[in-house]
Amino acid sequence: MGETATGMRFDTKLIHGGTAPGPYGATKTPIIQSSAFAYDTAEELEDLFKGRAIGQVYTRIGNPTLEALEKRLAAVEDGIAAIVTASGMAAITTAVMAIVRSGDEILSSASLFGGTYSLFRDTLANYGITTRFVDPTDLDALAAAVNDATRLIFVETIGNPKMDVPDIAAFAAIAQKSGVPLMVDATVSTPYLARVKELGADIVVHSTSKFINGTANSIGGAIIDSGSFDWNSAKFPHFEPFYRKYRNFAFTARTRKLIHKDFGACAAPLNAFLVGEGLETLALRMERHCANALKLAGFLAAHEKVAWVNYPGLPDSPFFEVANRQFQGRFGGVLTLGLADKPSAFRLINGLKLAKNLANIGDTKTLVIHPASTICADYSLEVKALMGVSEELVRVSVGIEDARDIVADFARALDNL
Numbered sequence: 532m533g534e535t536a537t538g539m540r541f542d543t544k545l546i547h548g549g550t551a552p553g554p555y556g557a558t559k560t561p562i563i564q565s566s567a568f569a570y571d572t573a574e575e576l577e578d579l580f581k582g583r584a585i586g587q588v589y590t591r592i593g594n595p596t597l598e599a600l601e602k603r604l605a606a607v608e609d610g611i612a613a614i615v616t617a618s619g620m621a622a623i624t625t626a627v628m629a630i631v632r633s634g635d636e637i638l639s640s641a642s643l644f645g646g647t648y649s650l651f652r653d654t655l656a657n658y659g660i661t662t663r664f665v666d667p668t669d670l671d672a673l674a675a676a677v678n679d680a681t682r683l684i685f686v687e688t689i690g691n692p693k694m695d696v697p698d699i700a701a702f703a704a705i706a707q708k709s710g711v712p713l714m715v716d717a718t719v720s721t722p723y724l725a726r727v728k729e730l731g732a733d734i735v736v737h738s739t740s741k742f743i744n745g746t747a748n749s750i751g752g753a754i755i756d757s758g759s760f761d762w763n764s765a766k767f768p769h770f771e772p773f774y775r776k777y778r779n780f781a782f783t784a785r786t787r788k789l790i791h792k793d794f795g796a797c798a799a800p801l802n803a804f805l806v807g808e809g810l811e812t813l814a815l816r817m818e819r820h821c822a823n824a825l826k827l828a829g830f831l832a833a834h835e836k837v838a839w840v841n842y843p844g845l846p847d848s849p850f851f852e853v854a855n856r857q858f859q860g861r862f863g864g865v866l867t868l869g870l871a872d873k874p875s876a877f878r879l880i881n882g883l884k885l886a887k888n889l890a891n892i893g894d895t896k897t898l899v900i901h902p903a904s905t906i907c908a909d910y911s912l913e914v915k916a917l918m919g920v921s922e923e924l925v926r927v928s929v930g931i932e933d934a935r936d937i938v939a940d941f942a943r944a945l946d947n948l
């Protein structure tokens with residue numbers, strides 16, 4: 532399968548890319564639910580630990596089921612290697628900590644998933660790592676914020692929950708000029724909307740818990756190394772031994788052999804298997820998520836009780852042009868809408884019958900949440916404003932049900948406001 536991988540189109544790659552035949556002709560990756568792997572001789576295990584041989588040792592460090600998913604995700608994102616992790620936050624923490632050290636700075640888009648924002652602003656700050664937040668649509672501010680301590684630029688392809696769409700290629704140009712890697716969280720766009728490596732992402736991170744898994748049956752994350760960043764740099768002396776030995780695999784080697792091994796946020800084999808199942812249908816599901824979201828956004832935008840709708844696929848969205856170009860006419864499955872006030876937002880959520888009220892996106896089911904009182908409840912008004920989270924805002928992750936039923940659910944709930 533490896534030989535043909537280069538010629539595969541994207542939808543085919545989701546199913547066949549990076550795969551290998553299983554034992555007994557199995558067409559599925561076996562779930563190797565084993566913590567450790569035995570060898571006949573002490574010499575063999577010594578060779579493995581000394582890096583003279585390649586093989587499985589202990590599931591925190593590697594496991595055949597995890598490796599199978601890593602090869603598939605690397606193929607899908609056109610990366611040179613991937614590491615799967617226990618969660619999306621584990622992927623972000625592990626990948627970022629592999630790059631930055633105490634005294635370094637991260638330059639990040641201010642429009643972030645809540646967990647990432649709190650990691651950067653609070654948790655990493657306690658370890659001497661400072662994050663400067665900039666409006667991702669203000670490229671001049673971004674370029675001006677780079678300084679001698681900057682070691683990483685971080686951005687989300689579609690801000691969650693702000694729904695803003697930064698110009699990733701422009702971010703990449705600034706990162707390249709500054710000699711620092713660009714890390715892109717592509718969870719909301721998924722590889723279906725864009726292979727962000729082509730736009731210049733050096734490292735891609737995903738919460739596979741969302742659209743990639745697609746049926747909300749397990750939490751997971753992934754780090755994909757584009758192999759594009761030159762780690763042979765005075766800014767990254769800590770990569771020097773890894774660069775010498777592994778060349779453009781230096782990031783993956785340092786992350787896997789040091790940070791991922793030490794932090795220990797490894798994925799469970801069963802969860803990796805489930806993510807792989809989801810990956811096979813990503814294109815089909817995303818096509819429907821995008822189509823349904825566009826239909827629901829159009830319906831909501833025309834409804835008299837809806838104050839505003841934020842969806843990059845609406846022609847009057849300020850992000851339509853960049854999203855249209857970057858994602859080739861597809862805009863994802865998440866939107867936000869504004870009602871008159873918080874009580875109206877709560878009444879809408881309470882009035883929906885089909886849509887589930889919960890903290891997740893990317894399920895087959897339509898999901899809603901009131902971010903200001905839940906996932907963003909801990910943030911000050913100022914931070915909420917920065918993230919675009921207002922009291923009247925409801926976030927919708929549009930599912931793959933029949934669009935007519937989704938629209939009818941919202942129509943009924945809005946009529947009853």
Ligand SMILES: *Cc1c(COP(=O)(O)O)cnc(C)c1O
Nearest residue numbers: 618619620644691718738740751
């Ligand atoms: C959910 C999410 C994460 C965190 O992923 P978990 O799997 O929940 O840890 C990170 N980034 C984005 C954009 C997300 O939506």
